[in-house]
Amino acid sequence: MTETARAGVLPDHDIYLLDDRFTDEERAIRDKVRAFVETDLLPVINGYWERAEFPYELVPKLAELNVVGTVIQGYGCPGMSRMAGALVSAELARGDGSFNTFFGVHSGLAMGSINIMGSEEQKQRWLPAMARLERVGAFALTEPLHGSDSVALETSAHREGDTWVLNGAKRWIGNASHAHHVIIYARDVADGQVKAFVLERSPEEDFPEGFQPRVIQGKIGKRAILQSDIVIEDLEIPEPNRLQNCNSFKDVNKVLTATRGGVAYESLGHAIAAYEDAVRYAGERVQFGKPIGSYQLVQNNLANMLAEVTAIKQLCFRLVDLHEQDELTSPMASMAKMAAAKKARWVVSTARDILGGNGLLLENNVARHLTDMEVVYTYEGTDSMQSLIVGRAITGASAFV
């Protein structure tokens, strides 16, 4: 940060100089993702968003950044620090939520499932090509009848010799229509426990008959990433494609606890983008003969937005430290997701108001952050469900099971 900034003229959102803690390596990773966002992503994303199409053209460019797999050590993954991993999510979301969700589903949820629950042989088999983005991953947990209570999922897995036969349905599965490795969670009919199965196909192959994804239409947030409804009918998965260390929903929870932080960092990115757009606009837009940023009510909003952005950032950075020290618990992750998403949702909505009618135009970006934040508020566990997880930790009484 410059001396002028330290003297009180803020060029960006980092009023508490929290970014000063980054190492040179973390700063370099942040800067290369930021450059990709500004040069490659922002110029094209609004068109994709409006057409509800995924920007496949950007995937090779993302691969070149060497950030896929973030904190995973080995298997061709970058093995970066937790802080650098958080910065990748925040910077991508600062550009666009859909593209960040593509990244989060692939790198965090799908690769994370393999890394946390796969055997050594499975990690070596799948992770390197996923790190190079030659193979795209999806994470199929949610079902039409089980969202918040995904622990009660009904998709069944029946073992016949060395083959598992899966039947059921999944909903809202990001990347599923074009993925090559879909992690499918299903309940073993023999012991009643949830297990994870990897549906694998090469880029040249179609999905098997028993796996039929249908892209969900008419979505008003994160329009540039495709989610699918999936019908699973007598789908055969070989035993070597069952993640060997997933023995119950407790193991799935390890993945969800790890990725919930990613949703907090995502909220930070959306909030920063919206705050900075609002500051810029408040300086330019003249009403009643003066820039709107000179009026008390607008300044009050900007000051409160900055306070919330700063609070989200502090939550995120503490989460990074707890994770790095291996102290991160499920309630800690839930509280961060809950608080970060709620605050960011308010920031983007207030930014939208500051831009007036222009805030409703896609070309000004804030509208995209606003509707994307609606998704963030809901997915990976709704605001209410996160609060119930924290509430259970506070009181010792579960309000939901």
Ligand SMILES: Cc1cc2nc3c(=O)[nH]c(=O)nc-3n(C[C@H](O)[C@H](O)[C@H](O)COP(=O)(O)OP(=O)(O)OC[C@H]3O[C@@H](n4cnc5c(N)ncnc54)[C@H](O)[C@@H]3O)c2cc1C
């Ligand atoms: C764009 C998008 C992308 C997604 N991507 C994926 C993906 O890639 N993979 C995947 O597996 N899933 C994905 N999801 C699913 C997502 O995680 C679920 O939507 C989310 O967990 C909520 O489930 P639900 O939509 O079924 O809502 P419901 O569970 O039906 O909840 C409806 C409302 O009821 C409230 N509620 C539920 N139970 C309680 C309770 N006990 N007490 C109080 N309130 C309660 C909820 O908080 C919510 O407000 C995605 C969702 C969206 C929208």
